[in-house]
Amino acid sequence: MARVRVDKDTCIACGVCWALAPDVFELDPATGKTRIREPYVKSDGEKESIGEIPDDLVEAVKNAASSCPTGSIVVE
């Protein structure tokens, strides 16, 4: 289990994380930025989206975080 956070202020909606970890990240139509999908999302607002992901998705999420051009994804 890991905690993941997306900073919507810095996300440029490039779509890289949607492609690399489609089970976890998706477009938030309300903000035009990335949000964390159900059932992993714990908190989702205008500025950030926070979730908890199971171990089998951590590698994909870390890959998305390191590929995000703006460093908007943090895995803890």
Ligand code: SF4
């Ligand atoms: S990879 Fe980063 S900038 Fe691109 S959509 Fe995902 S969070 Fe936003």
